[in-house]
Amino acid sequence: MASDQVNIKRLAQELNISIATVSKALNDSYEISAKTKNRVWDLAKALNYTPNPAASNLRSHKTKTIAVIIPDVANNFFSLAIKGIEEVARIHGYHVLIYQTHEDTEMEISFTNSLLNGRVDGILTSVSSNEYNNDYYRDLVKKVPLVFFDRVYESLQTFKITTDDYESSFAATQHLLDCGCKKIAFLFGLEKLPAGRARFSGYQDALKANEIDFDEQLILHYENLEEQNVDNIEQLFQQHHPDGIFSSIEEFIIPTYLACRNMSLSIPQDVKVLSFSNLSSAKLLNPALTTITQPAFDIGHEAAKCLFKILNNKGFDDEQNIVLKSTLIKRTSTNC
Amino acid sequence: MASDQVNIKRLAQELNISIATVSKALNDSYEISAKTKNRVWDLAKALNYTPNPAASNLRSHKTKTIAVIIPDVANNFFSLAIKGIEEVARIHGYHVLIYQTHEDTEMEISFTNSLLNGRVDGILTSVSSNEYNNDYYRDLVKKVPLVFFDRVYESLQTFKITTDDYESSFAATQHLLDCGCKKIAFLFGLEKLPAGRARFSGYQDALKANEIDFDEQLILHYENLEEQNVDNIEQLFQQHHPDGIFSSIEEFIIPTYLACRNMSLSIPQDVKVLSFSNLSSAKLLNPALTTITQPAFDIGHEAAKCLFKILNNKGFDDEQNIVLKSTLIKRTSTNC
DNA sequence: AATCGTAACATTAACGTTTATGTTACATAA
DNA sequence: TTATGTAACATAAACGTTAATGTTACGATT
Numbered sequence: 001m002a003s004d005q006v007n008i009k010r011l012a013q014e015l016n017i018s019i020a021t022v023s024k025a026l027n028d029s030y031e032i033s034a035k036t037k038n039r040v041w042d043l044a045k046a047l048n049y050t051p052n053p054a055a056s057n058l059r060s061h062k063t064k065t066i067a068v069i070i071p072d073v074a075n076n077f078f079s080l081a082i083k084g085i086e087e088v089a090r091i092h093g094y095h096v097l098i099y100q101t102h103e104d105t106e107m108e109i110s111f112t113n114s115l116l117n118g119r120v121d122g123i124l125t126s127v128s129s130n131e132y133n134n135d136y137y138r139d140l141v142k143k144v145p146l147v148f149f150d151r152v153y154e155s156l157q158t159f160k161i162t163t164d165d166y167e168s169s170f171a172a173t174q175h176l177l178d179c180g181c182k183k184i185a186f187l188f189g190l191e192k193l194p195a196g197r198a199r200f201s202g203y204q205d206a207l208k209a210n211e212i213d214f215d216e217q218l219i220l221h222y223e224n225l226e227e228q229n230v231d232n233i234e235q236l237f238q239q240h241h242p243d244g245i246f247s248s249i250e251e252f253i254i255p256t257y258l259a260c261r262n263m264s265l266s267i268p269q270d271v272k273v274l275s276f277s278n279l280s281s282a283k284l285l286n287p288a289l290t291t292i293t294q295p296a297f298d299i300g301h302e303a304a305k306c307l308f309k310i311l312n313n314k315g316f317d318d319e320q321n322i323v324l325k326s327t328l329i330k331r332t333s334t335n336c
Numbered sequence: 337m338a339s340d341q342v343n344i345k346r347l348a349q350e351l352n353i354s355i356a357t358v359s360k361a362l363n364d365s366y367e368i369s370a371k372t373k374n375r376v377w378d379l380a381k382a383l384n385y386t387p388n389p390a391a392s393n394l395r396s397h398k399t400k401t402i403a404v405i406i407p408d409v410a411n412n413f414f415s416l417a418i419k420g421i422e423e424v425a426r427i428h429g430y431h432v433l434i435y436q437t438h439e440d441t442e443m444e445i446s447f448t449n450s451l452l453n454g455r456v457d458g459i460l461t462s463v464s465s466n467e468y469n470n471d472y473y474r475d476l477v478k479k480v481p482l483v484f485f486d487r488v489y490e491s492l493q494t495f496k497i498t499t500d501d502y503e504s505s506f507a508a509t510q511h512l513l514d515c516g517c518k519k520i521a522f523l524f525g526l527e528k529l530p531a532g533r534a535r536f537s538g539y540q541d542a543l544k545a546n547e548i549d550f551d552e553q554l555i556l557h558y559e560n561l562e563e564q565n566v567d568n569i570e571q572l573f574q575q576h577h578p579d580g581i582f583s584s585i586e587e588f589i590i591p592t593y594l595a596c597r598n599m600s601l602s603i604p605q606d607v608k609v610l611s612f613s614n615l616s617s618a619k620l621l622n623p624a625l626t627t628i629t630q631p632a633f634d635i636g637h638e639a640a641k642c643l644f645k646i647l648n649n650k651g652f653d654d655e656q657n658i659v660l661k662s663t664l665i666k667r668t669s670t671n672c
Numbered sequence: 673a674a675t676c677g678t679a680a681c682a683t684t685a686a687c688g689t690t691t692a693t694g695t696t697a698c699a700t701a702a
Numbered sequence: 703t704t705a706t707g708t709a710a711c712a713t714a715a716a717c718g719t720t721a722a723t724g725t726t727a728c729g730a731t732t
Contacts, residue, residue, distance in 0.1 A: 055688030057390035286622030391718030
């Protein structure tokens with residue numbers, strides 16, 4: 001585009017040395033004398049040389065690129081996680097590719113497969129909720145360095161970064177019970193995934209620990225349409241009169257508040273509400289919402305660090321589960 | 337990793353034809369007979385062949401990759417924009433690289449420069465707020481297909497996707513005036529960028545149109561610390577008693593609500609508040625917040641479409657400004 | 673029948689690196 | 703002295719594509 005592209009051949013010609021020497025000098029090889037290295041470095045800087053990534057990748061099988069595969073970018077949790085990932089990648093001089101699956105396992109697999117031809121050095125993924133597809137990943141982890149975060153598959157030979165879903169869910173349920181709730185509805189999301197099931201178990205076990213019978217009727221499953229969720233929640237109230245709402249995913253918050261508003265139920269007087277959430281404005285809601293907040297940024301940070309650990313050690317038959325703690329932030333919506 | 341890598345050489349051997357024929361068949365060249373193409377395609381599918389991106393890129397100078405450079409991923413506006421970009425990219429079979437500048441122009445330029453060696457086919461960018469650096473981009477747009485969105489530099493020979501900042505700002509100010517406000521404070525962000533200045537002008541001109549004197553004292557500049565902003569807003573109230581707040585960036589919302597809460601000012605009785613924002617929970621705030629909402633997803637969508645227009649036409653000395661409309665959503669925070 | 677055009681392939685040279693394998697010159701060891 | 707080791711470079715072969723150029727066979731044209 002500008003004048004002739006500057007590559008190592010050009011540098012070699014100008015310095016009257018071989019291109020191999022230039023390459024090794026640029027890579028700071030021990031084979032090259034300090035004097036020659038400096039000549040190369042100086043000229044490279046003067047001519048504003050940057051190596052061609054395609055050529056380098058083709059030859060060395062290193063791409064300096066990782067991929068992040070997630071359900072949705074426009075989500076408080078995932079955008080924070082990406083932020084964490086991106087920071088670690090930048091420190092390592094790596095590039096970050098983003099793919100959105102829209103909770104569609106088929107698309108997830110399609111994206112993943114498109115990365116197996118050497119486009120990336122590794123993959124960070126948070127799996128889709130619409131299906132549980134352990135088999136695919138069982139093979140995949142053998143083919144490419146892969147780290148799961150938050151939404152993981154179990155018993156796979158790789159790194160998994162999660163949060164203490166069970167414990168935080170138990171604690172949150174206990175908090176509702178402590179506030180006097182007797183009939184706590186559970187708004188169920190991520191049902192097919194370990195994360196969702198752990199949250200559900202925490203809820204169930206907290207009830208059991210307090211000798212409260214589990215009531216199937218108080219479980220509401222997530223639908224993709226916001227209005228549908230509002231309707232469902234209203235129906236739940238009309239039929240079963242819960243005095244507490246435990247929302248296991250952020251997507252239920254707006255429907256819950258809208259339903260309460262529609263039915264003139266006041267939070268927390270008539271019903272106490274809490275939810276898993278990374279909503280920064282939770283404290284400004286009407287009323288301020290009690291949340292179980294996952295350390296989204298840290299999860300991304302940690303996941304990326306694990307991936308680079310694999311990339312540096314080569315041996316990616318390592319397995320490790322890292323569990324970070326979520327925080328229960330008590331606010332007005334669960335005031336006693 | 338698995339068995340021998342499957343490449344076109346392997347396909348050629350198995351089919352007993354030349355690698356050139358395989359390559360052309362895979363690319364559906366007119367030179368190859370239908371029969372041969374089918375043999376190649378069938379075997380390629382059978383062996384699960386996917387072309388090596390590095391080799392293809394090295395030879396053809398096409399990367400099937402675009403870069404998105406933005407200040408921050410964990411931001412409602414930008415994450416929605418990315419979502420729009422990613423969708424268009426997927427339709428075109430392109431990959432998307434993400435870079436965060438953290439509002440730092442130096443990092444922005446560093447990222448951008450690292451992409452000029454053929455790593456991407458084009459760049460989408462929303463520039464940092466900490467500096468106005470037209471010069472750099474004046475050269476850049478000649479070197480690489482580039483599309484600006486939302487935060488643009490003016491008078492550059494390329495595509496720019498923006499929103500009607502001036503008009504929506506004017507309308508929002510008019511709305512506050514219509515609700516009876518006499519002293520409207522302006523919370524100023526993006527001051528160095530055309531977007532921020534247009535919002536400010538819209539505010540000023542609306543005042544002028546209503547024969548209200550502009551008061552420098554009612555302007556508050558954004559600080560990076562949330563608490564600092566809270567303090568500043570409280571001070572603003574104590575010293576100048578505004579009856580309306582026009583926040584030109586989303587980041588002022590929480591500080592504004594907190595300041596009002598701290599000072600026991602009730603919205604909208606004591607002061608009416610509105611803000612530029614893509615906060616999905618705006619309607620659930622206490623009180624529900626009137627917003628000027630930018631079509632973030634559409635902006636990303638449109639920006640990506642423009643970039644692909646450039647990539648397909650080759651001629652990227654085209655210039656075009658596309659202006660999308662923001663929406664003023666009136667809610668309780670500006671009730672009369 | 674000789675010529676030409678062209679469909680359908682093959683040969684081969686890139687693209688810009690990295691790296692395995694030479695090749696020197698010179699210091700050191702035997 | 704000769705052999706040996708090694709520092710510091712050069713040569714050349716990959717990596718897996720694409721594309722410019724060659725080749726062949728065969729039907730159409732004159």
